[in-house]
Each structure stands twice: as C-alpha cells, then as structure tokens.
Amino acid sequence: MAHMGDLVAEMLARYGVELVFGMPGGQTTALHDGISRRTDRIRHVLMRDERNAAYAADAYARLTGKPGVCDVTVGPGANLLPAGFIEALNASIPMIGIVGELPLDWLTLKDKGIASQGFDQLSFFKTITKDSWLVPSVTALPEMIRTAFRVATSPRPGPVALIIPHDVFDAEWDETLVKIGVDERAIRAPFVRSAPVGSAVSEAIALIRRAKRPAVVFGGGVHGAGAIAEAGDFAARLSGLAVTSLTGRGAVAETLPYAAGTLNPLGSWAAIELIKEADLVIWCGSKASQNTAMNWTLPLPEQATITIDCDPNEHGRTFQPTVALFGDVREALSLLNASLEQQHNHDWLSRIAAVKEEGEAQKREEIRSDRLPINPPRVMAELAARLGEDDIVVSDASFSAGWIANFLPVRKAGRGFLYARGQGGLGYSVPAAVGAAETRPGSRIVTVAGDGAFSYTVGELATQAQRNQRVVNIVLNNGRLGWIQLWQEIFFKNVQSALLESQSCQPNFAGAAAALGLKGFFVETPDQIGPALDAAFAHDGPSVVEIRVDDLATPIHSFKRRMREGGDSPRPRPGTVYKLRDWKQSPTLLG
Template sequence: MAHIGDLVAEMLAQYGTELVFGMPGGQTTALHDGISRRSDRIRHVLMRDERNAAYAADAYARLTGKPGVCDVTVGPGANLLPAGFLEALNASIPMIGIIGELPLDWLPLKEKGIASQGFDQLSFFKTCTKDAWLVPSVTALPELIRTAYRTATGGRPGPVALIIPHDIFDAEWDEDLVKITVDDRAMQVPFLRSAAPAASIAEAAALIRRAKRPALVCGGGVHGSDAAAEVTALADRFGGLVVTSLSGKGAVPETRDYAAGVLNPLGSWAAIELVKEADLIVWCGSKVSQNTGMNWTLPGPEQATITIDCDAMEHGRTFRPTVPLLGDVREIVSQLDAALGKPVARPDWMARIAEVKAEGEAAKAAEIASDAVPVQPPRVMAELAKRIGPDDIVVSDASFSAGWIAGYIPAQQPGRQFLYARGQGGLGYSVPGAIGAAATRPGARIVTVAGDGAFSYTVGELATQAQQGQRIVNVVLNNGRLGWIQLWQEIFFKNVQSALLETQSVVPGFAGAATALGLKGIYVEKPDQIAAALDEAFAHDGPSVVEVRVDDLATPIHSFKRRMKEGADAPRPRPGTVYKLRDYKISPDLPEPAEAGADLHPRTPEQVD
C-alpha cells in the first residue's frame, strides 16, 4: 500500500514541480521513496548543505515562476534553511520548504531535552516565512499542501514552511479515504492578475506625457510578473530614461539608447547621475529599497512619482506616490502602453542621456583596457560578456561581484537572464544557485561570478555540480580579502585588519580544489591569460572553476572609488538616526498631488555615500 510520502510526491508532481532540492533524513525518507516512484515527472537533487537547497530552489523559482521546493529533516537540517527563506521572503520569491519533524506524540519530550534533534520548529519558521504549518493529521495534509502553494504564489509571493511529523510521513495512504486535488492557479506566479482603475491609468499616462525628463525604474517585480516584453514595449515609446535594480536587470535590453544600466551604489554611474535629473520617476515592480533608492535620497522632493506594484503596502512605504497603480505589473504596463498611444519625443532629454552614458562608457573602457597585474575585474567581465549567449544564465554572488556583473555584462534581451540574491544579499548564493539554474535549464550554460570570500562559503557544493555533470563556469575573483569590508575598514576606520582571508605567502587554491573535486580548474594571474582560460572553460562539457587573481583595491562602488582617488578622510557612519516627516514638493511642470507626501528618511551627505 502506498504511504503518505507518495501522497506528498504525487501532489508536488501534479502542481508541476519537476525538481526538489534537499537532503534526506530518517524522518523524510518516505518522501524520497515517493519521488523515486515518479521519476518520469519529478526528480530530487541531493545537495551537500540544507541552506544551499533553499538557494537552489530559489533559482528554480526565479527561472520558472513556480514555487521552488526544498526538503530537509528535523533539527539540524531545518535550522539551516532560514538564510534561503529570508532571501526569498525579501525578494518575493515563491518557495515551499518540506520539513521533517519528530512524531506527534514525541513533541512534548523535546522540551525536556529528551527527544533528539527536537526544537520548536513552528515558531522558528514563522519568523522567516510568509506562513508555516505543523501538519496535525493525515487527513489535513492535502489541504495544507494546497494552502502552501496558494500562499507561496498569492499576493506578494514568498516562502512557506510545511512541517510534517515522522509518523504522518510513514503512515499508510488510503487513496479512497484521503483524496487529493490541486489548484492550478497556484502552479505559478502570479496567482491572479489584477488591473488598475481606468481613471488612475489615465492620470498616470497624462503625467508621463507632460513630463520633460521622465525615468522608468524597473525592479524584480517585472520578472516576477513575467512582464519584460511588455515593459520593453512601453519603454520603446516612453521617451525617457530607463534603469533597473539589480534584480530587475533584463527588464529591458541594455543595448537600447534609453537604457542606462543598473541603479545602485555599485551599479551604473550614468544611471545614478541621470535619475537625479528626472522630473518624474515611474517605479515599476520595485520596492525602492535602500540601494535602488540610493540610501532613500530617491525620489527627491521635486520629483513626481508613479508606483506600479501588486502589494498595496509598497505604495507609500518610504514616500507617498503622486499616482499609485495597484495591481499586476504586466497588466498595468499593458494598460499604460495603450493609454500612452503614440511614442513621446523628447530629443533634449535623449541627448542628455546619450551624453552622460558616453562619459560613463569612456571611464569603463579605460578600466577594461588595463593591463595591470593583479588583474582588474572589469577586464574579466568584458571577456565574459563576449562569450555569454542569449540562452545562458548569469548567477551573481553578493558583494562586489554584483556590481561587476551589473556594470560590465549588459542584458542583451528582455527576460530574466541574471540571478541576483538581493533579498538578503548574503554571501554564498552563486554556487548553489547555479545548481538550481542548471537543473532547471539543462540546455543552457550557467556562469557564476563570486569573490573568494563568497565562494568559500559553498566550495563543497562543487561536488554536486560535478556529480550532476552540469555545464557551469564558476568565475572566482580572488583578491585575498573580504573586499567590501576591507575597503570599508580602511576608509572609515583606518587600521582594522579583520577582513584578510590569507597571508601574502598563502593563496587559496580554488582552481586546485575544483580539480580535486572532479571539475576543471584554471588559475589566471595575468590579463593576457583571461581569454584562453574562459575559452577552455566554456568549451568544457561539465563544471569548471576559473580563479583570477585580482587587485584587492578594485571596487565597483562609485563612492569608494572617489574617496580612494581623492584621498580624503571620510566620516565614520552614524550609529543611528531619528526619522521625521518631510513634505514632498512636486515639479512646477507637473500637477500637484491631492495631498503632500512624506519622506521618512532624513539624510546627510555622509550617509548618501
């Protein structure tokens, strides 16, 4: 007779989940048995670390729009999931964690320290998910699985945790008594699409037409709504500047004249400079977080705003928009596109965009051309950009790697080709994220970029890449430092040395470690070795690691570059601030809002850096 592990595996398969990432335990073996019986529809990918299972599932979800599913056992397996769950929660990524638990009648014993591995998992996961449930019985399980999918995909997407006790997992499944059904609306985000009122669309379209220097800022919500094609169509007739957040990269092709790259302190210099000049900013699927909002200096007091988001709480979280458009990004963008009608011509603004972009590109070209040793990271990124095809996926790790990718590898077409872990910005995403991406898109080449600090977190998962035979090129920019922290310490504190990862005589051998684990490992020290190394890695039918020794003072953060160039003392960051309200003014060329907005984040020039 079938068991409850079969029920869970069958429901996952019927919901269209092809891949589950995780690590088995005694309490969850029934699930793995159920998956093994359905290998034609669903497959399990064994990870080396439960935290990495969540990251791999995150990549699957970003590329498919379906909830990423990961499984762990009770206790030590479960307590490693929050890093990935918090990333998914903050980045609005649908995810379902299937978590083992002690038998139901053992639960009181964990408080006495008797039941091995037991702790209060339900309370624990309530803090890092949209919701979490402890399954109380076999008969309740199908409805809770349906609830998990609906919650993960409904409204603002996010992770959920389904905790299944050992005795329920191992129980027999009487298919005549415990029926299963699935809700096909919850197979993929968005759960439902909604549109904004016609009057609001008309008001927003009129505001765009009247603007002299409009800017469109595209966030990860564009990809979450699968709206890149529609956003590009709108951008083509928008007649203004278009930039993206890191997560929104690829919302429009960055080869377009109006596109100025990523708006972020470690993104595009041109994007940062140009958005300040806008008289209207349209925030499309963007939280206007600390980084995209440039430490909340955006929008400025004189800039009118339109917000497009499916989450009502995002319309006014840090500023009150002139026109809020609540609903699905794809639906609203299509409405706006139709309302705008013919393209809007703004030759002066487009000329200014071209001027600033040209200045930024000239500075980047000088960095790319450098023959300095150690290698300058822009040189590596430029060589990577030549080799990345339209179907390839680029997975970024945190810290400087995100900036090197953002500024030097352009998005050639609309769509999610770049995966950034920006919900938490935690180190260690790229290697497990690549495993999830490669399993999801087995025909694509996956490229990761990480610093040596980030890469160190998940070296063990290289064995998973090798075991799976995945076509992944892992690029490690090794500067022997936790680069961001090292520069922060030098700029602000002058004499702190806690971010060094090596001595001068000892270099971490990531290429050698890769070779020992069954991958192709290549070490690069000079600029003229980069092209050949990448050619060899891209030609390899399997995973590889290209370790490049780079300058430990190289940084994509523009304020860091300026401070090092000027040699000026920088003030220490303030430990805290007192929030106060400040009314926004609206450009005299644009209509006044019905009510004044409020800025919740006072700033000083030092904080902006």
Template structure:
C-alpha cells in the same frame, strides 16, 4: 516495494503541480517523501545537496527562472535550522518557495524542549519569523489541504516562501492512493496566482502625468520578472521616450543595448544611471520596492520629482514616500493598460541627447578600466571577456558583495528576460554556486556562469561536488583578492585600516582551481590579463562544471563613492559612540 504512504501523496501533489525538481537533504523523518519521489522519477527528481541552506538557494534560483515555487526538503532539527538564510532571501526578494520540513512524531511534541526528543525544537515558531506563513500538519486528512494552501500562499501577491512541517508519523502513515485525494489547484502552479489591474481613472491619471513629463524615467525592479513582464515593459519603454534604469534584481527588464537604457541604479551599479535619474522630473517605479540601494539611501524620489508606483503589494505604495499616482496590481496588466492609454508621446530630444551624453561619459570611463593590462588583474577586464562569450540563452548567477557590481556594470543584458540572478533579498554570501545548481536544473544543457569573490565562494565550495555529480555546464568564476574586499575598503576608508578582512597571508594562499580539480571539476588559474581569454574558452568548451580562479587587485571596487574617496585620499573619521544618524524623511511626491 513498500506500501504507499503519505510521502507518496506529497510527491504526487508536487508532481501534479508541475514541480519537476526538489532540492534537499534526506533524513529519517523524511524518507517517506524520498521514497514517493523515487516512484515517480519520470515526473519528478530529487537533487541531493551537500547543505540544507544551499537547498533553499537552489530552489530560489529554480523559482526565479521558472516562476514555479522552488521546493526544498529538510529533516527535523539540524536540517531545518539551516533553511532561514534561503528563506529570508526569498522573502525579501518575493520569490515563491515551499519548504517541506520533517518533524518528530505528533505525540512527541511535548518532549521537544531542551532536546529531550532527539533533534526536536519548536520549528513552527521558528519558521513563522522568516516565511510568509508556516503550518504544522496536525493530521493525515489535513495534509493535502495544507499543501494546496502552501502553493496558493507562495504564488499569490506578494510571492514568498512558506514552510510545511510534517510530523514523522504522518509522513509514514499508510495511503491507499484515494483518500485523502491528491487534488491540486492548477491556478497556483506558477506566480502570480491571480493578476489584477488598477482602476481606469488611476491609469488615466498616470498616462496624463507621463504625457506632461519632460524628463520621464522608468525604474524596473524584480517585480517585472516576477510578473513575467519584461517584453511588455520593453515595448512600453520603446514608446515612452525616456530614461530606463533597473535595480539589480530587475536587470534584463529591458535590453541594456537600447539607447534609453542606462544600466543598474545602485551604489555599485551604473554611474550614468545614478547621474541621470537625479535629473528626471517623473520617476515611474515599476515592480520596485524602492529599497535602500535602488532608492540611493532613500534620497529618491527627490522632493521635486513626481512619481508613479506600480506594484501588486498595497503596502509598497507609500512606504517611504507618497506617490503622485499609485497603481495597485500586477505589473504586466498595468503596463499593458498604461501603454494603451498613453496615446502619442511628445518628442523629448533634449532628454534623449542628455541621456546619450552621460552614457557616453560613463562608457569612456569603463573602457579605460576594461583595457587595463595591470597585474593583479582589474575585474572589469574579466567581465568584458565574459560578456563576449555569453550567449543569449546563458544564465549569469551573481554572488553578493562586489561581484554584483562587476556583473551589473560590465555585462549588459542583451534581451528582455531574467538572464541574471542576484541574491539581493538578503545580500548574503554563498548564493552563486547552489543558485547555479538550481538554475541548471531548469534548463538542462544551458550554460550557467557564476561570479563570486573568494570570500563568498568559500561559503559553498563543497557544492561544487553537486555540480560535478550532475555534470552541469557551470563555469564558476572566482575573483580572488585574498580579502573580504568590501569590508577591507570600509575599514580602510572609515576606520583607518583595521585589518580583520584578510582571507590569506604571505604564508597561506588557498587555491580554488586546485580544490575544484579535487572535487571532479576542471580548474583554471589566471594571473595575467592575457590568460583570461584562453581560460574562459577552455571552461566554456568543457562539457561539465569548471572553476576559473582569477587573481585580482585587492583595491578594485565597483562602488563609485569608494572610488572617489580613494582618488581624493579622503578619510572619514570613525563614528563616535553614541552618534545619532539622521532618519530618512517621508516625502510627498508632487504633480507636474
């Protein structure tokens, strides 16, 4: 057995911080870390990924479900330069992550330029562009303090990814197990690092504004889950007597089976949510950054809508509009305080009736899509079959593009909590398969379901081998239309049918179910609606990973504006070079 080294110190500090899984790819410069983890296999394990980018995605899913920083490790150079996709996803979605990054020895640093030191480049400058903070460890004695700082920064409001870059000679340096000591801060093992609440007068102003509202709406974002506040928010929503919608990342903040819940507010989300939020006289933005999609291209809030913002980041209170009442602090603490200050709520029967009316119209539209017997298959039919088989403990991992919309609109969240994972920080293709690996590591034995288009699935199909290696209970549903569906319709509607989004032709038809079988998974191919149920039943019964490939209509879309344009046959002319697009307007929300 080798003598203890600084890789042991890093592994020990990770284990003491509650990290029980590290996702990554070893290299010569990081072998000391892997040796340290192997000595502590009863407390911490390493999950070998096939691609470093996927290690970050797996760590991201791990963090979303546990609240603990997801940890990924990569070697210097070619390993390190694949991390930014996952880091940017975590950065924009406020997910705590720690990247342990290898580096050339300290006295080689001046030799990195132009590749003179094999694999070397300026990693510190590189990672500072896509993390909350990054550090190059300068000495053995500095390493434990930097690692403690990494946990604090990753979990503190606003959570996000950090990079700890450790030179080869520091990793390999001897460690006696005593000096430097592997001290950790137990306050930083889970987000949020510290909780705060808004001043009492702000809470009172917000409560008074809510009482005056005739048509209040609550918009829940991913910050609800980041604060572990879904049950608290559900209790508040039960009392509010108003509309509740969520962002994609906020799905599950309240059960969507409640009468007041209208689904996901997003161009590819719920039609009822989009319609109803326009009619609110007060919008409470709860843990939502009011992004382009949740803010419906920043048309929300409307000039006549009062607003309350609840967020731990002071820079979010006024980014695109000035709220009537800003409440700075932790979502859970503020909602608890609001709930206590609210007092008896006025009856709002007209608003409740309107919510029920619009939701019923939307449900009738969805029922027609779900009942379709057409071939190729309509995705809503697939989602309905999935929804019937999902248990309350099952986790659904969405890929980007249309998959997010199919899940959002047709698989309801039945209980409060983070049961749905959406890659919305960047919206990059390829999240679902590695995300499922990270999700499965948090809850051994729990079923994980992924939904991806064939374009997204192609990005990370090699990680199916990882699912097979670890015998994870993952059902991967591939909605295969042979196209990059969003791009194809965008080209057709706005650019008069430019065809560069075709993934297959009459002579090529990739088979993902067959590829899954070759990688050690069960594979099922579905061509007609009557085959969906039996294939899903077989996949759900399998004690291991599987792929269910469904051939779907290449013109199916969850985006309501696309549906409308195709129904109407409308054709927007191609934007001319030099077109000036109108900037969004910064608004001031009124009082009621």
C-alpha cells in the same frame, strides 16, 4: 503499500514541480521513496548542505515562476534554511519548504532536544516565511499542500514552510479516504492578478504626457509578474530613461539607446547621474529599497512619482507617490500601454545618450588596464565577449554584483541574470547555479563570486561535478572580504579583520576544484584570461576559473571617489550614513 510520502510526491508532480532540492533524513524518507516512484515527472537533487537547497530552489523559482521546493529533515536540517528563506521572503520569490518533524505524540518532548533533534520549528519558521504550518493529521495534509502553493504564489509571492511529522509521513495512504487534487491557478506565480482602478490609470497617463524628462525604474516585480513584453512596450512608448534594480535586470535590453543600466551604488554611473535629472520617476515593481533608491535620497523632492506594485504596503512606504497604481505589474502596464501614445522627448533622449557615452568611456578606461594584480573590469570584458544571449549569469553578493552589473550588459530581455539581493548574503552563486543548471540543462551557467563568497559554499562544487553540469565558476580572488576591507581602511584605518589569507596560506580554489572533479584554471596575468575562459567554456562539464585581482578595486562609485581623493575620511556615526530621508510627498504638478 502507498504511504503519505507518495501523496506528497504525487501532489508536487501534479503541481508541475519537476525538481526538489534537499537533504534526506530518517523523518522524510517516505517523501524520497514517493519521488523515486515518479522519476518520469519529478526528480530529487541531493545538495551538500540544506541552506544550499533553498538557494537552488530559489534559482528554479526565478527561472520558471513556479515555487521552488526544498526538503529538509527535522532539527539540524531545518535550522539551516533561514538564509535562503529570508532571501526569498525579501525578494518575493515563491518557495515551499517541506520540513520533517518529530512524531505528533512526541511534540511535548521537543524542548532542549530531549527527543533527538527537536525544537520549536513552527515558531522558528513563522518569523522567516509568509506563513508556516504544522500538519496535524493525515486527512489534513492534501488541503495544507494546496494552501502552501496558494500562499507561496499569491501576491506578493514568498516562501512558506510545511512541517510534516514523521508518523504522518509514514502513515498508510488510503486513496479511497484521503482524496487529492490541485488548484491549477497556483502552479505558477502570481496566483491571481488584479488591475489598478481606471481613474488612477488616467491620472498616470496625464502625468506621463506632461513630463519632459520621464524615467522608469524596473524592479524584480517585472519578472515576478511575467511582464517582460509589457515593460519593453512601455519603455519604448515612454521615450525616456529606463533603468533597473539589480533583480530587475533583463526587464529591458541594456543595448537600447534609452536604457542606462542598473540604479545602485555599485551599478551604472550613467543611471545614477541621469535619474537625478528626471522630472517624473515611475517605480515599476520596485520597492524603492535602500540601494535602488540610493540610500533613500530618491525620489528627489521636486520629482513627480508613479508607483506600480501588487503590494498595497509599497505605495507610500518611504514617500507618498503622486499617483499609485495598485495592482499586478503586467495588468497595470497593459492598461498604460493601451492608452499611451508614443511620446517624443528628443532633448531628453539626446542627454541620455551623451551621459551614457561618458559612462562607457570611463568603463573603457578601466577595461584597458594592464595592471597587476588584474583589474576586475578586464576580466568582465573578456567574459562579456564570450557570453551567449541565452547563457545564465548567477551573481554572488558584494562586489561581484557590481562588476556584473557594470560590465556584463543585458543584450536580451528576460531573466538571464540571477542576483541574491533580497538579503544580499554571501554564498548564493554556487548552489543557485546547481538549481539553474538542473532547471535549464541546455544552457550554460556562469557564476561570479569573490573568494569570500565562494568559500561559503565551495562544497556544492561536488554537486556540480556529480551531475556534470555546464557551469563556469569565476572566482575573483583578492584575498579579502573586499567590501569590508575597503570600508575598514577608509573609515577605521588599521583594522585587519577581513583578510582571508596570509603569506604562509593562500587558498587555491582552482586546485580545490580539480580535487573535487572539476576543471580548474588559475589566472595571474591579463593575457591568461582569454585562454582560461575559452577552455572553461569548451569543457562539457563544470569548471572553476580563479583569477587573482587587485584588492583595492571596487565597483562602488563613492569608494572610488574617496580613494582618489585620499586623506582621512570621517568615521560614520550610527544613524547618519544610511539615514532614511524625511518621508515626503511627491509633487502633483511638474515644473
């Protein structure tokens, strides 16, 4: 007898969902039964923790453009989803959470867990999703699934929660009464596309033509719109500086002469220096967030600006653009490319080349270091030499993002680097690698995490081992929460709350990996890095390469400067370190 779990599984399969990540519960077993009948089209990946199901689904969504689907049971399963949902919400990643619930006629008993595991899930999810719904009946379910896909994939994409009561899941599915169908437009984001008005496009073209030192900042919206080809064409025509946010990496290859890497306090020194010299900054699929806008010091008052975004609320959030192109990134770039002839800014390109070379010289100096504990750039250079163009790199939060951005160049346009920057929470890389490996089973996945981040989700190594995934997990172990420890030492001196080990206890992640069924490698000296990476890359399965690194090493340029200068640094006062600059209007004419 078919049940409503069959209906959900069938609709997911018809929407092109090949993978569902999650943790079963009694209230959602009907879904798992429905998936088990359709394994030729859809499979379930069992995670060790519900929060990690959202991270795995996030990686699937970033690599496919389809909504990542995760399933959890009522109560303790549901309340672990926020970390992944907020990441997806802030990063505009399409995601659908299928959430179990108490039977409909038990809902008055949900308060205080009177009915086991019950709480007000709908109100809870409304705060961390684009939208959330409680399915009120069997007959409403198909339309609510269609709504979930439409909202998750519509501009701007994001996560939604569909809360399905136990009795609805288990009810008989009478296919003659409850019909199903899918809206094929919502199989992949974006659900619809719009184009900016012609007058705004003309104004943007005129502004670009007048610019002597143009720059474009590509954000994650380029990937969300599937606009890699158009971004590459535009950057080439612009004849100016091309930089990206962390999530925008891969919009263009960083080997191009005008591409200067990642604009971020822990990103490319050259990008940070050069963007200040631009007379026009084009923010393309980038929300000009705190980090990409360098604590909102960008754009500078004298810089003209163009914003390209499908979300009308992004045009003027922190500055008034000279020209706002409201519409889909791919459509907007296509219109610009159709009207923009090849620009020629030879002096600006020469300046870009000179500053880039200065930055590369600085990096070469860091890479050459033989000091002990190991300098992380030395590790990254060895890793870069072994990465293939089609390998996927998954970054965890904190310093790992900076080491990757600075020392693992993007050699091929496309989304080959996954960053958790919507919320920037620790613990993303290992579960996201599970999702990436299941999505791209023929690719090698490489994660980079500090020991603090790696500790969050070390249990998902068992998932990698169980599924024999080709994942190389790099752990940069400095025995600290590196960012926090340096912050405490620079500004507060003797605080010691960020230490992760003691003389009597030093966690061995390589050993833990071996105990969980992976290959484990421990590296203490520079000469051991290459052989360990070679062995890990040659292994047909998951591995962990734990590398003991310098606890004072940092990719953050301002931290480096403070440490070189030494002396006491003034303690930051609330509202001064990350103070939003006065809202400002960009100039309409260039100097």
